[in-house]
Amino acid sequence: MPTRASDLLTLTREGLYCPLGGFHVDPTWPVERALITHGHADHARAGHGHVLATPETLRIMAVRYGEDFCRQRQEARLGEALRVGDVTVRYAPAGHVLGSAQIAIERDGVRVVVSGDYKRAPDPTCLPFEVVPCDVFITEATFGLPVFTHPDTRDEVRKLMASVALFPERAHIVGAYALGKAQRVMALLREEGWDRPIHLHGAMEKLTELYKREGIPLGDTPKVVAADRKDLHGAIVICPPSAMQDLWSRKFPDPVTCFASGWMRVRARARQKGVELPLVISDHSDWPDLCRTIRDTGAGEVWVTHGQEDALVHWCGTQGIKAKPLHLLGYGDDGEAEPAPADAAEPEVAA
Amino acid sequence: MNDFAHLLDRLAYEPRRNAKLRMLQDFFSRTPDPERGYALGAMTGTLNFREAKPALIRGLVEERIDPVLFRLSHNYVGDLAETTALIWPSTPLPPPSAGDGGPRRRAGEGQRDDAGHEARRDSSGTVVPLSRPGLSSPAEGGGNAHAGLGHNNPPPPSLAEVVETLSTIPKRELPRHLAEWLDALDETGRWALLKLVTGNLRVGVSARLAKTAVGALGGHEADAVEEVWHGLTPPFETLFAWVEGRAERPETLNPAPFRPPMLSHPIEEEADLEKLEAGAFSAEWKWDGIRVQLVGGRDRAGVQVAKVYSRTGEDITGAFPDLAEAITFTGTLDGELLILRERRVQSFNVLQQRLNRKAVTGKLLEEFPAHVRAYDLLTLDGDDLRAEPFEARRAQLEALVTRLDHARIDISPVVPFADWEALTAARADPASVGAGEDADAIEGVMLKRRNSPYLPGRPKGPWWKWKREPHIVDAVMMYAQRGHGKRSSFYSDYTFGVWRQAPEGGDELVPVGKAYHGFTDAELAKLDRYVRNNTTKRFGPVREVTHGHEAGLVLEIAFEGVQRSTRHKSGVAMRFPRVSRIRWDKPSAEADRIDVLERILARGEREIASGATLTETDA
Numbered sequence: 001m002p003t004r005a006s007d008l009l010t011l012t013r014e015g016l017y018c019p020l021g022g023f024h025v026d027p028t029w030p031v032e033r034a035l036i037t038h039g040h041a042d043h044a045r046a047g048h049g050h051v052l053a054t055p056e057t058l059r060i061m062a063v064r065y066g067e068d069f070c071r072q073r074q075e076a077r078l079g080e081a082l083r084v085g086d087v088t089v090r091y092a093p094a095g096h097v098l099g100s101a102q103i104a105i106e107r108d109g110v111r112v113v114v115s116g117d118y119k120r121a122p123d124p125t126c127l128p129f130e131v132v133p134c135d136v137f138i139t140e141a142t143f144g145l146p147v148f149t150h151p152d153t154r155d156e157v158r159k160l161m162a163s164v165a166l167f168p169e170r171a172h173i174v175g176a177y178a179l180g181k182a183q184r185v186m187a188l189l190r191e192e193g194w195d196r197p198i199h200l201h202g203a204m205e206k207l208t209e210l211y212k213r214e215g216i217p218l219g220d221t222p223k224v225v226a227a228d229r230k231d232l233h234g235a236i237v238i239c240p241p242s243a244m245q246d247l248w249s250r251k252f253p254d255p256v257t258c259f260a261s262g263w264m265r266v267r268a269r270a271r272q273k274g275v276e277l278p279l280v281i282s283d284h285s286d287w288p289d290l291c292r293t294i295r296d297t298g299a300g301e302v303w304v305t306h307g308q309e310d311a312l313v314h315w316c317g318t319q320g321i322k323a324k325p326l327h328l329l330g331y332g333d334d335g336e337a338e339p340a341p342a343d344a345a346e347p348e349v350a351a
Numbered sequence: 352m353n354d355f356a357h358l359l360d361r362l363a364y365e366p367r368r369n370a371k372l373r374m375l376q377d378f379f380s381r382t383p384d385p386e387r388g389y390a391l392g393a394m395t396g397t398l399n400f401r402e403a404k405p406a407l408i409r410g411l412v413e414e415r416i417d418p419v420l421f422r423l424s425h426n427y428v429g430d431l432a433e434t435t436a437l438i439w440p441s442t443p444l445p446p447p448s449a450g451d452g453g454p455r456r457r458a459g460e461g462q463r464d465d466a467g468h469e470a471r472r473d474s475s476g477t478v479v480p481l482s483r484p485g486l487s488s489p490a491e492g493g494g495n496a497h498a499g500l501g502h503n504n505p506p507p508p509s510l511a512e513v514v515e516t517l518s519t520i521p522k523r524e525l526p527r528h529l530a531e532w533l534d535a536l537d538e539t540g541r542w543a544l545l546k547l548v549t550g551n552l553r554v555g556v557s558a559r560l561a562k563t564a565v566g567a568l569g570g571h572e573a574d575a576v577e578e579v580w581h582g583l584t585p586p587f588e589t590l591f592a593w594v595e596g597r598a599e600r601p602e603t604l605n606p607a608p609f610r611p612p613m614l615s616h617p618i619e620e621e622a623d624l625e626k627l628e629a630g631a632f633s634a635e636w637k638w639d640g641i642r643v644q645l646v647g648g649r650d651r652a653g654v655q656v657a658k659v660y661s662r663t664g665e666d667i668t669g670a671f672p673d674l675a676e677a678i679t680f681t682g683t684l685d686g687e688l689l690i691l692r693e694r695r696v697q698s699f700n701v702l703q704q705r706l707n708r709k710a711v712t713g714k715l716l717e718e719f720p721a722h723v724r725a726y727d728l729l730t731l732d733g734d735d736l737r738a739e740p741f742e743a744r745r746a747q748l749e750a751l752v753t754r755l756d757h758a759r760i761d762i763s764p765v766v767p768f769a770d771w772e773a774l775t776a777a778r779a780d781p782a783s784v785g786a787g788e789d790a791d792a793i794e795g796v797m798l799k800r801r802n803s804p805y806l807p808g809r810p811k812g813p814w815w816k817w818k819r820e821p822h823i824v825d826a827v828m829m830y831a832q833r834g835h836g837k838r839s840s841f842y843s844d845y846t847f848g849v850w851r852q853a854p855e856g857g858d859e860l861v862p863v864g865k866a867y868h869g870f871t872d873a874e875l876a877k878l879d880r881y882v883r884n885n886t887t888k889r890f891g892p893v894r895e896v897t898h899g900h901e902a903g904l905v906l907e908i909a910f911e912g913v914q915r916s917t918r919h920k921s922g923v924a925m926r927f928p929r930v931s932r933i934r935w936d937k938p939s940a941e942a943d944r945i946d947v948l949e950r951i952l953a954r955g956e957r958e959i960a961s962g963a964t965l966t967e968t969d970a
Contacts, residue, residue, distance in 0.1 A: 145420070145423060145424045145427055146416065146420050146421075146424055146437075146438050147424045147427065147428055147434060147437035147438050148437070149437070149441075149538075151537075151538070163361075166373060166374065166377060167370065167373070244840075245833060245840045246840065247840065249840050250840050250841075254367075265437065266427075266428055266433070266437075267363070267430070267433055268428070268429055268430070270364065271364070272891055272892060273892075274833060274835065274892065275364065276364045276365055276366070277361075277364065278364065308423070308427070310423060311419075311420055311423045311424070314417075314419050314420065314423075315417075315420065318417065
């Protein structure tokens with residue numbers, strides 16, 4: 001009997017599961033064997049038996065969870081075919097954050113690609129997305145509405161620098177997720193010629209050091225010393241979003257609250273967070289790139305994991321592509337947002 | 352107009368006045384005429400053109416976007432103008448015959464190279480957005496990657512082009528122009544354009560602030576700009592030329608121009624009085640109305656022009672035809688707008704029912720007759736009196752009001768007093784010193800230095816306001832919200848409530864107002880800590896704090912009055928509530944009941960429901 005896509009991938013309580021390979025992909029619960037796409041906390045959790053991931057992702061997990069984050073780890077080299085159980089898997093870059101990968105699962109000429117989170121826009125801190133032709137493409141839809149077309153990141157960073165020029169006496173506090181977004185903002189600032197120090201909240205330090213060890217030049221990034229906060233006039237400071245409205249941010253001179261996120265595209269979102277300078281910088285695909293990528297893969301069938309599934313599924317229908325939402329739970333917070341209160345309207349989503 | 356749009360965008364997020372001012376100055380100093388003048392016009396509400404209806408905009412979008420995707424997007428974003436701005440395809444509609452093609456990109460956006468390399472697109476416009484599925488063609492919207500080759504987007508329109516076009520074109524041409532502009536602008540530009548053409552341009556900048564920024568270009572005060580403002584129209588080229596020192600001060604052609612009013616400082620404590628010499632001051636009642644300026648003059652044809660201005664220089668003549676009729680003189684009169692019934696001044700509650708009405712009907716004029724109680728005279732028959740001492744102006748004012756002998760204009764009487772002690776007594780009980788039945792409409796006394804000239808703005812020293820003691824209520828903090836700007840990390844806005852009988856029996860707290868000032872920075876830090884440590888629920892930026900019989904923080908709230916409100920669950924709304932004391936010591940169960948507010952309300956409403964008898968107890 002020929003292999004069907006459902007033999008390669010199915011949905012279980014822990015998340016996506018490959019019955020023929022005997023492994024989960026980005027499981028939300030501890031499992032025996034896990035294949036991990038990237039290091040964000042909602043995709044990469046501690047406590048699995050065996051973990052297969054890119055060397056960078058394994059190192060990120062070790063920094064976040066300690067060296068004993070799993071029993072046994074195995075490096076997946078990009079482009080290399082690996083036999084797992086009765087299937088062949090191959091990792092390809094996803095362009096999301098350092099070490100992020102898509103995972104192609106194949107048998108008897110049938111190929112399913114789990115893309116994880118991905119973007120097509122350039123990012124100086126990670127390898128660019130690679131199109132992997134496939135039969136079934138599993139995509140995220142964080143920004144799966146046509147209102148989301150991310151602007152050129154260079155213009156966003158210039159907006160930040162123009163604000164520092166206009167308000168040289170005020171500190172600019174930029175909220176950014178600690179893994180990926182923060183380092184991308186640093187790298188973008190360097191590309192635009194910002195050669196002064198970029199000050200970091202303590203929570204950014206370990207991952208930023210890891211990025212530097214991986215060979216990504218980020219320049220001088222001193223950690224903010226509590227006592228010096230009041231003297232940081234005209235400084236650019238990067239902190240996790242949760243610290244933006246924390247006691248921590250109060251001691252800076254007349255701070256300008258900035259936030260680097262794809263959500264900043266929608267004014268009500270920015271206002272609701274009390275942001276004064278929204279920076280639309282996203283590590284996810286915008287709507288045109290979601291559509292483009294689906295077409296580029298040539299997939300006849302698309303499964304949508306998390307985000308705005310309805311619009312993307314509808315669009316696939318208009319293109320004659322079979323599509324269904326998977327309603328996967330547990331993804332989308334990148335593990336770094338403020339703990340969402342039980343009665344909050346919407347969970348925070350890192351973007 | 353992209354540049355103007357980016358200014359508006361930034362202003363909309365900026366809570367600090369000084370930061371807004373800096374942004375405005377920066378914009379005005381680097382933007383040429385007439386663009387900056389139309390921007391000033393947009394911000395001061397002085398542009399005049401045909402507005403577009405939301406249905407027109409919706410129609411334009413639906414020609415371009417799959418209606419299902421548009422509906423999902425609109426539901427998500429909430430705002431029609433913003434959804435349209437975000438979803439609008441960045442390139443013009445291609446010819447319907449265009450086929451399907453290779454990878455798609457958007458014009459002007461680099462960074463879309465498959466290899467992920469930096470590759471800002473040239474202006475080839477070879478790009479068709481993916482955001483137009485569902486059109487006639489089989490693919491995303493019928494664009495061939497090469498279909499647009501050779502098509503150059505028109506340059507984005509300037510604000511000047513938009514305003515000048517909108518004010519001249521016939522209605523049927525509006526959709527075509529709008530679509531062309533939307534094609535050429537960036538997202539922020541589209542957002543601002545749509546807000547502008549639908550008449551919804553609220554940017555968090557007052558006309559006064561915009562004028563302040565313009566004045567600052569040449570070191571002029573906002574008041575100097577106000578002086579010439581009413582003779583000018585967009586794009587204000589003569590104004591900019593003057594502030595930049597390139598031309599003479601523009602001569603106002605307005606025969607009845609606004610002149611910036613003189614404002615007072617508050618006397619906080621009776622101790623402040625000891626520093627002042629009683630004999631040097633004249634006192635009047637402080638009326639609880641709105642400050643207006645009545646200006647009369649003759650135009651070149653000799654026709655009388657009558658204007659009523661608010662204290663900010665807004666022309667409100669249209670709303671007060673009954674007052675305009677009374678302006679038969681040539682001069683500038685400063686006074687308080689009040690509603691008088693049978694010669695009795697009504698409370699502010701009554702005045703409010705006349706204010707902010709769109710239609711001025713005969714019934715409204717009859718039920719809420721407007722009067723002005725005059726207290727100063729700035730010009731008369733072509734003479735500028737502002738440099739003269741208060742007493743001399745007052746004498747001329749009295750003579751004018753007597754000569755006019757008009758039922759709509761009377762004079763604010765002088766309150767005689769021998770020393771501060773006597774004035775203190777008068778302030779506490781206006782009825783005892785001749786205020787008679789008007790006593791309820793008095794909110795304190797005004798002190799004016801007898802020899803002071805009329806100085807626009809708020810000079811310290813010549814004029815003082817000394818308000819009556821506010822009302823006080825003990826309320827319980829129920830919710831707290833983070834503030835803005837410097838306070839964005841502090842829970843500084845408090846919703847408080849008082850006790851009332853619950854429908855299901857027992858007592859419950861019902862919210863009656865919100866206060867966000869009246870405390871020191873040190874107290875704010877304590878309040879913030881209290882909120883964080885006593886949060887029971889979170890709703891986005893709002894926290895619910897412990898409140899009940901057993902626990903809760905009592906805030907002593909000072910306020911100026913109470914109004915009926917259908918927007919509040921309690922049915923009442925307070926005027927100018929602020930925290931006067933934090934009662935860390937007081938048990939929440941001992942906070943006040945809603946009856947206290949109901950009584951104050953009843954007192955104010957006697958005038959509205961004339962003849963109705965209500966029991967009254969002073970709170």
